[in-house]
Amino acid sequence: MKKLFILLSNLLASLFFVWVFTIWSDTYVSHYYPNIAVHDSSPETTFQQVTERLEKLAKETDSFIAIQHQDPTSEGTTAFSYTTFGEGKLPDGLQERTLEDSQNSSVETNYFIFDGHLDIHLLRDELSHLGLTNMHLTIPSKRSTLLSIFSFGFQLIGLLIFCLTFGSLTLINQISQLRSSGIRLISGERRGSIFLRPVVEDLKGIAVGFGLAVMLTIVLQKLLSLPKESLLTIGAGLLSYNLILLLISLFFAQLFAVGIKKVHLMQIIKGQVPVRGIISLILIGQLLAVIIVTLGIGSSLKYSQAWLQHRLGKEAWSQERQLIILSISREGTSPGFDEQTQRKLTVWYNLMDQAVSEQKAILSRHQLIDRLMQNGISSSKNLTTSTEWQDYSPNGNVLIVTPQYLERQNIPVDTAIEQKLNHLAVGEFILLLPEHLRSEEEHYKSVFEDDLTSRMSSQNGRQQMTATVAYLESSQDRFVYNTTPISYQQFLKDPIIIVVTPQSTGPQSVMFWFDAVQNYVLFNQLSDAQELIQRQGIENWVSEMQSGYQNYITLLNNIQRERWVMLAGAVLGIATSILLFNTMNSLYFEEFRRAIFIKRIAGLRFLEIHRNYLLAQLGVFLLGFVASVFLQVEIVIAFLVLLLFTGLSLLQLHVQMQKENKMSMLVLKGG
Incomplete structure (x- = not known):
């Protein structure tokens, strides 16, 4: 069974690594080659200045350097290309762009060293002298890449489950071979070679599993056209995983070899083992199982x-x-409040003004991220399927939209309001309250006039906002077009709807509309977005134009995958725990069979007979419960897992007790 587990786990690990690199196909170079990400630059710095210095630097250091370009294709997806300097060849799968075609490119991008003697810190200094600022250095290694893969999420849970299962199987295997180990000791075989025998068997299984996993990886690399560099990292990952398995096997071999010195040789031959020490090991395994299963569930x-x-x-x-x-590139935004930043904000404001006035985009600004932050990111309150939200403060159940939102969602309003929607003057907005808030009109009118005035102000000015109040039918769910990756709510019941336009909020509201473009604006179709961007001449400011629907489906599928993998990990953890229960109970009855039989004859009940044994297990389960709560698992979930393990312990002990009772009766009858 252990050999089968080694084989299957290696194949699964291989498939997992290949899947990771298919996701990283466009950006894998960032995980292999030293690079610098530049996030800001001086207005005086030109692309030509940068390329001239890089060309000279490449010759001086005999290196192969490249500038990465990230541009949206005609389909809206992101395409990466590279302008190179020095002698060399781009890694497989990367597209080269000539220097002539790159003259209008941004200098705020990624700079790679693909080959040569150039030090990454020297490259940073040279870029800094040219006026590039806010730089982040990356010096990748296979170790850092593997850590980034396994440092969180279902990957870490899966690795822990595999290690726990293998450790349990190794422990059970060592226990089952103790009697034969005693016989080999009598025959003169060395203690070390006896207990290393299972390690040698494991090593053979690991070699077979590793070999088949590598073969599978090579086949998939050819079929999926993965970069050759990925083979080395996947190979390192598989090797690391198998080394962990080998270390676990060596740990138990050493433990048994040392522990067995304290036991008389004849006891080993009779099958009597150091039960208390082994049960202590199993209890540690059960502690890990409780924590892992709780995290998984x-x-x-x-x-x-x-x-x-x-x-x-x-x-x-x-x-x-x-x-x-839209996904905005680094060139499309600048930190700070300097003239360059204000110029960019104004361009985005003008784009939104055109988009809204020509009815080519909608705004749906919700407060769901604020709600998530208030509750805490890990709070279960964020995951309710209820659309109700009773908070009607400015950061609560409120939608800030443009007029086209009402049209797309078929939200009826009075004729007078409908006529006013598309002719909002500077400083005007429509405040649509659900009918059940009619009695508090004055309060909400005052609150949201103050909030909108503050929200739309900037260092360049302040525009007093005035509301026109109207009412909507209550008990209505409104679709919010949520595309944010950390909040999953898609509907809100009876939100307060605020209708604005860039024209009505005034030119000083540039910061509001810039934030909206990044997170809350949706363009009617790809051609509309491309036309508006080209009209402003900011093609370099946009890295991707993605379908909102595809973004939604991708996130939905990712959540589904995480859901099933976590559940599978929890099930495997429970199965491993059951194996440990069986082994521990067998050892327990083997050691204390006589005492248990005497207590049963004396009339003691089940819980009285096994009190100390059960208390030891319960103590471990409680420790696992506390650790799980400390790891921010919901206390109800941790308590239910505690009950699950306690129930499994009692059930399996009861079943084993029934078997022992039948065996005792046969012995008494002389069977």
Whole structure:
């Protein structure tokens, strides 16, 4: 069984690594080659200045350097290309762009050293002298890449489950061979060679599993056209995993070899083993199992709730397949409040002004991220499928939209309001309250006039905002077009809807509209977004134009995958725990069979007979419960897992007790 586990786990690990590198196909170079990410630059720095210095630097250091370009294709997806300097060849799968075609490119991008003697810190200094600032250095290694893969999420849980299962199988295997080990000791075989025998068997299994996993990786690399560099990292990952298995095997071999010195040779031959020490090891394994299963079940339930919450918007999104969201590149934004930053903000404001006035985009600014931050990112309150939200403060159940939102969602308003919507003057906005808030009109009118005035102000000015109040039918769920990756709510019940336009909020509201473009604006279709961007001459400011529907579906599928993998990890953890229970109970009855039999004849009940044994297990389960709560698992989930393990312990002990009772009766009858 252990050999089968080694083989299957290696194949699964190989498939997992290949899957990771298919996701990283566009950006894998960032995980292999030293690079510098530049996030800001001086207005005086030109692309030509940078290329001339890089060309000279490449010759001086005999290196191969490249500038990465990230541009949206005609389909809206992101395409990466590289302008190179020095002698060399780009890694497989990377597209080269000539220097002539790159003259209008941004200098705020990634700079790679693909080959040569150039030090990454020297490259940073040279770029800094040219006026590039806010730089982040990356010096990748196979170790850092593997750590980035396994440092969080279902990957870490899966690795822990595999290690726990293998450790349990190794422990059970060592126990089963103790009697034969005693016989070999009598025959003169060395103690070390006896207990290393299972390690040698494990090593053979690891060699076979590793070999087959590498073969599978090579085949998949050819079929999926993965970069050759990925083979080395996948090989290092598989080797690291198998070394962990080998270390676990060596640990138990050494433990038994040392521990067995304290036991008389004849006891080993009779099958009597150092039970207390072994049971202590199993209890440690059970502690790990409780923690891992609790984390797995807790995460699985959270992802299930997130999936249910997110799935509620599937039908609504399926009717909005043409909507496009933008990803802004580094050149499209600048930190600070200098003249360059203000110029960029003004350009984005002008783009939004044109988009809204020509009815080519909609704004749906919700407060769900604020709600998530208030509750805490890990809070279960964020994953409710309920659309109700009773907080009607400015950061609560409020939608800030443009007029086209009402049209797309078929939200009826009075004729007078409908006429006013498309002719909002500077300083005006429409405040649409749900009918049940009619009695508090004055309060909300005052609150939101103050909030909008503050929200739309900047260092360049302040525009007093005035509301025109109207009412909407209550008990209505409103679709919010949520595309944010950390909040899954798609509908809100009876939100306060605020209708604005860039024209009505005034030119000083540039910061509000810039934030909106990044997170809350959807363009009617790809051609509209491309036309508006070209009209402003900011093609370099946009890295991707993605379908909002595809963004939604991708996130939905990711949540579903995490949900099932976490659940599978929890199930495997429970199965491993059952194996440990069986082994521990067998050892327990082997050691204390006589004492148990005497207590049973004396009339003691089940719980009285096994009190100390059960208390030891309960103590471990309670420790696992406390550790799980400390790791921010919901206390209810941790308590249910505690009950699950306690129930499994009692059930398996009861079953084993029944077997022992039948055996005792046969002995008494002379059977």
